[in-house]
Amino acid sequence: MNRLVIVSDAWHPQVNGVVRTLTQLREQMEARGVEVTIISPADYPSAPCPTYPEIRLALTYPAAVKARIEALQPAFVHIATEGPLGIMARRACLKNKWRFTTSFHTRFPEYLRERLPIPLAWTYGFLRRFHNAAETCLVPTQSIYEELTERGFDTLRVWTRGVDRDLFRPQADVDLGLAHPVFLCVGRVAPEKNLEAFLALDLPGTKLVVGDGPDMDELKRKFPDAVFAGKKEGEELARHYAGADVFVFPSRTDTFGLVLLEAIACGLPVAAYPVAGPKDVIGATGAGVLSADLHEAALGALAMGSVDPDTTLQGFSWEACADIFEDILTAIAGAKPQLGHEAKAARIASAG
Template sequence: MRIAIATDAWFPQINGVVRTLDKTISLLKEWGHEVLCINPGLFRSVPMPTYPDIPLALFPYARVKEMLDAFQPDAIHLSTEGPIGWAGRRYCLRHNHPYTTTYHTRFPEYVRLRAPIPLSLSYAFVRAFHNKATLTMVATGSMKKTLESHGFKNLEYWTRGVDIEHFVPIDQPVLDLPHPIALYLGRVAVEKNITDFLDLKMPGSKVVIGDGPALESLQQRYPQAHFLGYRKNGDLTRLLASADVMVFPSRTDTFGLVMLEAMACGVPVATYPVEGPLDVIKNGINGWMDEDLPTAVTRALEVDRNSCRQFAEGYSWEACTRQFLTLIQSNLSDPVVESAPAEKRL
C-alpha cells in the first residue's frame, strides 16, 4: 500500500506528534508499505512566530503537488493544520482524492494563550480543515466529545503507544537530590502550564526536562528548580525513572505521551482531570487526578510503581499503528493488502 503522510511537525522537533509519526511510519515500512512523508525539511521555511524552533514551509503547494503526483498514493493522511497540511488538503479537494486527518494539537487554545484571538474563530479555522476529511482521528474519547461539541464530524479513535523496551524502571536512581523528586518532562512553553508545577509548595525537589521558548524565563523566575534541558535515549530514561512522581500540569494536550513514558519507568503521574489524562490516568493505579494539583501529587506518591509499569505494558506502538492502518484502509474505494504480517498481530 502506498501511503502519503503530510505533516508540519517533524525532526528536529521532538514532541508527541513527531514521535507518533516516526513510530507509525517506521512500522508501516517494516510491514511492507511504501510511505512518503512530506515534511518541512523538504521546503524553504521561516520560523513560527513566538516559537522560532518550529519551521513553517513557504508556499508549499507546488512541491506538495509534484510529490503526490509522482508518488500516486493509495491513501493520503494530513497530520497537521499548518502550511503543508493545508497544501495537502487543497490537493485532495482539487483532485477529488479522499483523505484522513489527525487532531493532534489543541491549536485554538494554543493560539489563545499567545494572542487575543477568540476561540470561536480559531475553532472555525481548524474545523474547516478537518471536516472536509473522510474521517479525523483523535487520541481519546474525552477529546472526541469536546470536538463534537465544537461541530467536528466523522471522528474516529486512534490511540497512542509507548516503547516499553526503552522506557524501563531502574535499580539505581541517578538524580542525587532531596526526595520526593517531582519531575516535569516535555516542551517548555506557555501552553504546558508549567508554572502550576513550579509554584507547588512541597518538600523535596522539582526537576524540568525539556527545551522550548519559555525555558530561559522560567529558569530566571524559579532558580530553586533544576532545569536539565533536552535529554534523550538512555539518559532520559534514567532521569525519568529516578523521579518519585511526574507532574503533568497541561490543560491543553490531546493525549500526553510522556505520561505513558513515565508509567513505563514505574513513575506515577499527577495531573488535572482534563482531556487526555481523563482517558489515561486511573486514580490509585498509575497516578492521581485532582483539580487541586498538590493533592494529586500527594496521592500519586502513594501509588505502587509496579502498577504503573503494568498499565503502560498494555499500550504498544504495534497496536497503535495497526489501528491507524485500519482507519485509512476503511476510506479506500478498493481494499488494499493486509494491515500487518500475521506474526505482528496481537
C-alpha cells in the same frame, strides 16, 4: 494498500508528540509492507514559526505540493497537521478528488489564545472545516472525541498511542544526585504547558524540569529552588524518569501527553489535573491521582509508590496505534479505487 504519503508540518529535528507518533507509525506501517513517504518542511526552504522557532514553516507553493503527491502515486494520503503543508495538501486532495485522512494532535486554538486575543470560535471554525473534509479525522482520546463532536467535527475516530517499553523502563540503580522525593515534569518550557502551576507547589524534596523552551530563563529566575535539566532524549531521558519518584503533568491543554506513558513505563505514578489526556490515560491505567488541586494530586501520587507498567499499560502500544490506522485505510480501500489509479486514469484521459 502499498504506498502511503504522510504530510506534516511537524517533523525531525523537532521533539514532540506529533513527531514521535508519526515516526512510530512509519516504522509500524513499513514493517507491514507499506511504503511510506513523509512530506515535511525538511523538503523545502523554511522559516521559523513566530513565537515557536523550533517549528519550521515550509516556504513553497500549492502546485509544488500537488505535483509531489501526484508523482508519488500513493494509495493513501494522511494529513497530520493544519499548517502550511497540511493546508496545501488538503487543497490538492480536494481539487483532484483524492481521498485523504487527517489527525488532530494539538489544541492550536488554545495555544494561539495564550499569545494573541483571537476567539476560540474562529480558530475552531477553521479546524472544523479543515478536518470535516477528510474521510476520517483521527483523535487521540475519547475526551477529545467528545469535545470536538460538540464543536461540530464529524468523521472522528479515536486513535490510541504507545510507548517504547525497551527504552522507557524501571531502573533501580539511577541516582540523579537530587534530594528525594523527586517530582519530575517533562515537556516544552512554554506558556501552554502551565509549568508555573507545578513550580509554585510547596513540595518536599526536589522539583525537576526536563525540557527547553522560551520560558526557561524567566522560570529559572522566578523559581531558583527548582532544577532545570534542559532537553534530554533517548537513554538519558529514560534515566531521568527512572530516577524520579512522581511525575507531575500540569498541562490543561495537551490532547494526550505521550510523556504520561513514558513516565508510567518507568514506574512513576502521575499527578495531573482531571482534563483530557490525563483523564483518558490515568483513568484507563489507574497509575496516578487526578485532582483540581495539583498539590493534593502530587502528594497522593507520592503515597502510591511505584506502579507496575506491565499491568497499567495494557492497550497502549504502537502496534495498537498502527492497527487502528491500518483498519481505517483498509476500509477506505474497500470503498473507493486507489488514488494512484485515479490519477493514472485522469492522465490517460487528458492525454487522449
